[in-house]
Amino acid sequence: MGNGVYVGLFLVTLATLSFEILLTRIFSVTMWYHFAFVAISVAMFGMTVGAIVVYLFPRHFTEDRAGRQLASSSLMFSLAIIVSFLTQLSIPFVPGQSIAGVNSLVFTYLVVAVPFVFSGVCVCLALTKFPGHVSRLYAFDLAGGAMGCVLLIYMLRITDAPTAVIVIAAFASLGSFFFTFGQRSNGLRIIAFLTTVVLVCFSIINTILVAQQSSLLRITWVRGSYEARPLYEKWNSFSRVAVWGDPNVPRCPEVQGLSPVYQRGEIIKQLHVDIDANASTVMTAFNGDLSGLEYLKYDITNFAHYIRPDSKVLVIGTGGGRDILSALVFQQQSVLGIEINEDIIKILNKQFGDFSGHLDQRPNVHFVNDEARSYIARTKSRFDIIQASFIDTWAATSAGAFVLTENSLYTIEAWKIFLHHLTPRGVLTFSRWYYRNLPGEMYRLTSLASASLMDSGIKNPRGHIVIVRRMFGIKQDAPLGAGTMLVSREPFSDQDIEVVEKMARDLQFEIMLTPHYAADKTFEAIASGRALDTITSKFPINIAATVDDSPFFFHMLRLCNILDWKSLGVGEANANAVFVLVMLLLTVTGLSVLCIIIPLLLTTQKTTLKGALPFFVFFMAIGFGFMLVEISQMQRLIVFLGHPVYGLSVVLFSLLLSSGVGSYSTRKINDLQVERSAFVRLSILLTILCLFGIVSRSVLSMFEASPNEWRIILSVGMLFVLGFLMGMPFPLGMRLAFMRSAAIAPWLWGINGATSVCASVLAIIIAISLGISTTFWVGFACYFIALIALGGMTLKRPASN
Numbered sequence: 001m002g003n004g005v006y007v008g009l010f011l012v013t014l015a016t017l018s019f020e021i022l023l024t025r026i027f028s029v030t031m032w033y034h035f036a037f038v039a040i041s042v043a044m045f046g047m048t049v050g051a052i053v054v055y056l057f058p059r060h061f062t063e064d065r066a067g068r069q070l071a072s073s074s075l076m077f078s079l080a081i082i083v084s085f086l087t088q089l090s091i092p093f094v095p096g097q098s099i100a101g102v103n104s105l106v107f108t109y110l111v112v113a114v115p116f117v118f119s120g121v122c123v124c125l126a127l128t129k130f131p132g133h134v135s136r137l138y139a140f141d142l143a144g145g146a147m148g149c150v151l152l153i154y155m156l157r158i159t160d161a162p163t164a165v166i167v168i169a170a171f172a173s174l175g176s177f178f179f180t181f182g183q184r185s186n187g188l189r190i191i192a193f194l195t196t197v198v199l200v201c202f203s204i205i206n207t208i209l210v211a212q213q214s215s216l217l218r219i220t221w222v223r224g225s226y227e228a229r230p231l232y233e234k235w236n237s238f239s240r241v242a243v244w245g246d247p248n249v250p251r252c253p254e255v256q257g258l259s260p261v262y263q264r265g266e267i268i269k270q271l272h273v274d275i276d277a278n279a280s281t282v283m284t285a286f287n288g289d290l291s292g293l294e295y296l297k298y299d300i301t302n303f304a305h306y307i308r309p310d311s312k313v314l315v316i317g318t319g320g321g322r323d324i325l326s327a328l329v330f331q332q333q334s335v336l337g338i339e340i341n342e343d344i345i346k347i348l349n350k351q352f353g354d355f356s357g358h359l360d361q362r363p364n365v366h367f368v369n370d371e372a373r374s375y376i377a378r379t380k381s382r383f384d385i386i387q388a389s390f391i392d393t394w395a396a397t398s399a400g401a402f403v404l405t406e407n408s409l410y411t412i413e414a415w416k417i418f419l420h421h422l423t424p425r426g427v428l429t430f431s432r433w434y435y436r437n438l439p440g441e442m443y444r445l446t447s448l449a450s451a452s453l454m455d456s457g458i459k460n461p462r463g464h465i466v467i468v469r470r471m472f473g474i475k476q477d478a479p480l481g482a483g484t485m486l487v488s489r490e491p492f493s494d495q496d497i498e499v500v501e502k503m504a505r506d507l508q509f510e511i512m513l514t515p516h517y518a519a520d521k522t523f524e525a526i527a528s529g530r531a532l533d534t535i536t537s538k539f540p541i542n543i544a545a546t547v548d549d550s551p552f553f554f555h556m557l558r559l560c561n562i563l564d565w566k567s568l569g570v571g572e573a574n575a576n577a578v579f580v581l582v583m584l585l586l587t588v589t590g591l592s593v594l595c596i597i598i599p600l601l602l603t604t605q606k607t608t609l610k611g612a613l614p615f616f617v618f619f620m621a622i623g624f625g626f627m628l629v630e631i632s633q634m635q636r637l638i639v640f641l642g643h644p645v646y647g648l649s650v651v652l653f654s655l656l657l658s659s660g661v662g663s664y665s666t667r668k669i670n671d672l673q674v675e676r677s678a679f680v681r682l683s684i685l686l687t688i689l690c691l692f693g694i695v696s697r698s699v700l701s702m703f704e705a706s707p708n709e710w711r712i713i714l715s716v717g718m719l720f721v722l723g724f725l726m727g728m729p730f731p732l733g734m735r736l737a738f739m740r741s742a743a744i745a746p747w748l749w750g751i752n753g754a755t756s757v758c759a760s761v762l763a764i765i766i767a768i769s770l771g772i773s774t775t776f777w778v779g780f781a782c783y784f785i786a787l788i789a790l791g792g793m794t795l796k797r798p799a800s801n
Contacts, residue, residue: 002181002182003181004178004179004180004181004182005067005070005126005130005133005137005178005179006136006137006140007140007175007178008070008071008074008126008175008176008177008178008179009070009122009123009126009137009140009141009144009175010140010141010143010144010147010175011074011144011171011172011174011175011178012074012077012119012122012123012144012171012172012175013123013140013141013142013143013144013145013148014144014145014147014148014151014171015077015078015081015119015148015168015169015171015172015175016043016047016077016116016119016123016144016145016148017144017145017148017149018148018149018151018152018155018164018168018171019043019081019115019116019165019168020039020040020043020044020116021148021149021152022152022161022164022165022168023039023040023043023112024039024040025156025161025235025237025238025240026088026161026162026165026219027039028240028276029161029219029222029240029276029277030088030093030219030221030222030223030277031093031223039109039112040760041584041588041757041760041761042109042112042113042116043112043113043116044116044753044756044757044760045113045116045588045591045595045753045754045757046112046113046114046115046116046117046119046120047116047117047119047120047123047753048120048595048750048753048754048757049113049116049117049120049595050073050116050117050118050119050120050121050122050123050124051120051121051123051124051746051747051749051750051753052595052598052599052746052747052750053117053120053121054121054124054125054128054746055599055743055744055746055747055750056599056602058743061121061125061129061746062129063129063130066125066126066129066130067179067180067182067183067185068180068183068185068188069121069125070122070125070126070179071176071177071179071180071183071185071188071189071192072176072188073118073119073121073122073125074118074119074122074172074173074175074176074179075172075173075176075188075191075192075195076118077115077118077119077122077172077176078169078170078172078173078175078176078195078199079169079173079195080114080115080118081115081165081168081169081172082165082166082169082199083114084111084112084114084115085162085165087111088108088111088112089162089217089219089220089221090221091104091107091108091111091221092104092221092224092225092226093105093108093221093223093224094224119172120753122175123141124746124749124750126141127141127734127745127749128734128742128745128746128749131734131735131738131742131745133667134731134734134735134738135663135664135665135666135667135669135731135735136663136664136667138660138663138727138730138731138734139660139661139663139664139667139727140660141660142656142657142659142660142663142727143656143657143660145652145656146652146653146654146655146656146657146660147653149649149652149653149656150649150653152164152237153237153645153649155167156235156236156237157236157237158207159203159206159207159210159235160210160215160218160233160234160235161219161235161240162206162215162217162218162219163203163206163207163210163215163217164235166199166202166203166206166217167199167200167203169199170195170196170199170200170203173192173195173196173199174192174196176188176192176195177189177192177193177196180192213229213232213233218233222277223277227277230242230243230244231243231244231245231247231271232347232351232352234343234346234347236341236342236343237645238341238645239275239276239341239343240275240276240277241273241274241275241341241343241344241347242273242274242277243271243272243273243283243347243351243352244271244272244273244274245270245271245272247269247271247285247352247355248269249269250267250268250269251267251268251269251270252264252266252267252268253266253268253270253284253295254270254282255295255296255298255299255301255322256299256300256301256389256390256431256482257299257300257301257431257470257481257482257484258295258298258299258300258470259298259299259300259470259507259508259509260470260508261298261506261507261508262295262298266292266293266294266295268284268285268292268293269284269285269355270282270283270284270285271283271320271352271355273319273320273344273347275341275344281319281320281322282320282322283320283321283347283348283352283355283356284320284321284322284325284356285355285356285357286321286325286356286357286359287357288357290328290329293325293328293329294329296322296325296326296329297329297330298507299326300431300468300469300470300482300483300484300507300509301323301326301387301389301390301429301431301482301484302323302326302330303429303468303484303486303500303503303509304385304387304427304429304484304486305326305327305330305332305385306499306500306503307427307486307496307499307500307503308384308385308425308426308427309330309331309332310331310332310333311332311333311383311384311385312332312333312334312336312381312382312383312384312385312423313327313332313333313334313335313336313383313384313385313386313387314335314336314337314338314376314383314385314386314387315327315335315336315337315338315387315388316338316372316386316387316388316391316409317338317339317340317372317388317389317391318337318338318339318344318345318348318367319339319344320344320348320356321337321348321356321359322389323335323337323387323389324337324359324365325359328362328364328365332385333364334364334365334366335364335365335366336366336367336368336381336383337365337366337367337368338367338368338370338371338372338375338376339367339368339369340369340370340371340372340643342369345360345367345369348360349367370642370643371408371642371643372388372409373408373409373414373417373418373642374641374642374643374704374708375642376417376418376421377417377704377705378705378706378707379421381421382421382422382423382426383421383422383423383426384422384423384425384426384427385426385427385429386418386421386422386426386427386428386429387429388409388429388430388431389430389431390431390432390433391409391430407546407551407552407553407554408548408551408638408639408642410444410445410448410546410551410553411448411545411546411547411548411551411553411639412448412451412452412455412545412546412547412548413547413548413701414548415428415448415449415452415487416452416455416456419452419453419456419487419489420456422488422489423489424489424490425488425489425490426488426489427486427487427488427489428486428487428488428489429484429485429486429487430445430484430485430487431482431483431484431485432445432482432483432485433480433481433482433483434469434470434471434480434481434482434483435479435480435481436471436479436480436481437479438541439469439483439520440541440543440556441483441554441556442467442469442483442485442512442523443522443523443526443539443543444542444543444544444545444546444553444556445485446465446467446485446513446523446526446527447526447532447536447543447544447545448545448546448553449461449464449465449485449487449527450462450465450526450527450528450529450532450545451529451532451545452487452545453465453487453529454529454532459529460491460529461527461528461529462513462515462524462527462528462529463491463492463515464487464488464489464490464491464492464515465485465486465487465513465515465527466485466486466488466492466497466500466511466513466514466515467483467484467485467486467511467512467513467523468483468484468500468504468509468510468511468512469481469482469483469484469509469510469512470482470483470509470510471510483512486500491515492514492515497514497515497516500514501514513527522539526543532545541556541557541558542555542556542557542558543556548636548639549636549697549771549772549773550767550768550770550771550772551635551639552767552768555578555768557578559578559582559765559768559769581761581764581765582765584761585758585761585762585765588754588757588758588761589758591754591757592754592755592757592758595750595751595754596616596751596754599747599750611740612740612741612744613792614789614790614791614792614793615733615736615737615740615744615748615789615793616748616751617785617786617789617792618729618733618786618789618790618793619730619733619748619749619751619752619755620751620752620755621755621782621783621785621786621789622729622730622733622752622782622783622786623751623752623753623754623755623756623759624755624756624758624759624762624778624779624782625726625759625779625780625782625783625786626659626726626756626759626779627755627756627759627760627763627779628759628762628763628766628775628776628778628779628782629689629722629726629776629779629780630651630652630655631759631760631763631764631767631775632763632767632772632773632775632776632779633651633655633719633722633776634651634652635767635772635775636696636697636700636772637650637651637700637715637719638651640700640704640711640715641708641711641712641715642708642711646712646715650712650715650716650719651715651719654715654716654719654720654723655719655722655723655726656723657723658719658720658721658722658723658724658727659723659724659726659727660727661723661724661727662723662724662725662726662727662728663727663728663730663731665724665728666681666728666731666732669732669735671735671739674732674735674736674739675736675790675793677732678728678729678732678733678736678790679787679790679791681725681728681729681732682728682729682783682786682787682790683787684725685725685726685728685729685783686780686783686784686787688721688722688725689722689779689780689783690780692718692721692722693773693776693777693780696718697773699714699718700714729783729786730752733748733790734748734749736793740793762778763775766778
């Protein structure tokens with residue numbers, strides 16, 4: 001075996017993980033976020049099928065043919081990436097639960113799975129046909145995956161997602177080229193080389209065109225509808241930002257909660273800025289004349305400006321600049337806008353700066369590209385108003401496109417930080433949608449406010465909370481509206497309440513809660529702070545205050561009530577997401593069972609499976625364990641590091657790379673010492689996992705206000721120790737399998753992959769139901785089961801060392 005196998009495997013796994021993650025980004029635009037998450041599972045199952053194919057056809061996949069088969073399968077992987085992606089572009093996704101919708105979804109995922117079958121064949125061949133090199137090969141496998149997740153971040157900074165697909169295909173074909181080294185495959189080598197050159201040239205040309213907004217390859221079908229070319233489009237590793245509209249056509253202003261007393265006299269120019277073809281904000285034309293923006297004084301999201309004039313304002317999520325303009329219209333002292341998405345800031349102040357009035361150049365306006373919670377925790381400044389209007393993250397993050405994305409802005413720990421950074425007269429204001437029959441989001445905000453205030457030492461939280469709403473119509477004809485909550489650091493004064501009542505009366509907003517009045521008994525009960533846990537636990541949906549260990553604010557449908565979501569009044573988006581998640585778990589569990597049973601039924605040499613149960617349990621357990629620990633730390637550290645990109649670049653990269661180093665460290669272990677070494681190292685891993693689970697939350701909380709660099713260094717250090725030890729069980733277990741019967745090695749690799757798929761779904765279900773810590777401890781239990789299974793492995797020991 002030549003060195004080309006190592007390089008080829010590195011490139012193939014780099015392409016594999018990059019393509020997996022990129023698909024979640026693409027599907028977040030073309031479909032819904034929960035379907036994007038399914039793409040990860042489909043991709044991983046494609047690889048599992050590839051491994052099963054290798055196991056079922058041992059006469060075809062032999063060691064003497066392995067070199068050429070590695071080259072051909074990786075080349076087919078490259079070509080299949082392109083064909084499957086072009087096919088996806090031509091498939092209009094049909095939303096809904098109709099037959100057409102199911103058919104389009106099934107066909108899409110079948111197309112997606114094909115490239116990963118070839119990748120699975122390639123990786124399985126590399127790890128099972130060279131038994132003397134499995135530790136090194138597994139190390140290159142993991143290192144390639146680690147590099148792939150980081151490389152994708154930089155790819156999407158330079159080009160768009162469709163072009164990144166071509167770049168990834170080029171890496172796969174380059175891997176094929178390296179696999180041909182040392183093989184008599186000149187024809188295959190030439191084809192792989194030419195394919196790589198063509199793909200690289202196309203990528204360079206199209207990247208230039210992307211910068212000119214005239215890409216040759218673009219997404220045309222979005223959620224079943226044809227999408228025209230936008231005015232401007234920019235991809236990054238956690239969003240696609242697009243600008244729509246005609247900058248020369250004036251219209252009535254668009255706001256979320258406009259007062260009914262507003263007389264629509266102003267005609268302004270606005271553009272739409274959308275994120276992943278879903279979340280939308282408006283960018284308003286501004287020439288420096290604030291008199292043309294008087295309509296902002298009638299927006300319910302700006303209610304706090306009436307009771308706190310002459311203030312220092314901090315805006316969480318600047319979007320198209322509406323809240324920045326609002327602060328200027330109310331003549332506030334200064335406004336600081338924090339925006340997590342760098343591309344949105346560039347669109348607002350650079351690409352469309354002439355349109356928006358170059359807000360960043362005004363002396364009392366400042367922009368910061370950062371995650372709001374992280375920035376506020378670090379700053380020494382205090383603010384009179386901290387404003388967050390309709391901020392959510394139902395987005396497929398780079399960390400894995402989890403259907404119910406963790407949101408670090410809506411937790412008790414986050415709100416305590418916000419309250420701490422208010423001046424004594426300061427007000428925290430959040431705005432959310434208000435559903436007339438069951439305002440779940442506003443109820444949960446109230447729970448969050450009440451719990452945060454009490455945790456901050458305030459005994460009577462109701463004296464600090466005001467809620468107003470604006471319904472878009474009257475009675476049952478208007479089920480939807482906008483609600484705004486004001487939370488003060490000090491109790492609202494009588495003068496404050498007089499202003500609230502006067503402005504609500506003048507603007508015809510409805511007061512739902514003040515320290516002296518409650519239009520809704522549920523708000524009154526929650527805001528009192530008495531028996532809060534009892535109130536929320538008995539409520540039909542989950543309105544309990546969210547914490548960092550379970551930061552899923554928008555998930556309010558309990559899994560046990562999934563069939564009753566309509567009667568409970570839960571939003572369809574939440575219900576669909578949970579339904580897809582549950583069905584996905586059932587599906588992947590069934591497919592995993594098939595991946596285990598079908599090889600058993602089709603195996604002709606039943607004697608090779610005698611005594612294989614401990615091996616089966618071992619590889620199943622480490623597959624579950626690795627993924628549960630990985631995802632739990634990804635979820636936790638996204639909150640700690642404060643940016644979804646860090647979940648990819650820090651967590652995945654650190655774990656995969658350190659696991660590769662751990663695998664590489666096992667290469668010199670003597671065959672006679674493998675079993676003992678595996679037992680010792682797995683025992684050490686369990687000890688470290690136990691200590692990590694006990695102290696990690698406390699350690700992270702101590703460093704939450706530290707600079708980004710220190711938090712990243714701490715995270716990498718903690719993860720490297722875990723990853724180093726977690727990378728050892730697989731290669732050691734595979735060597736034990738080779739010593740017993742090399743024929744079952746591909747099957748065991750497939751089992752490991754199948755259980756990893758199940759674990760990726762199970763981890764989310766455990767986290768949203770029981771918390772991130774529980775996910776981690778279930779992973780710990782899986783490694784403990786692996787240790788028990790290790791003791792039951794009986795070996796056919798080699799005749800000599």
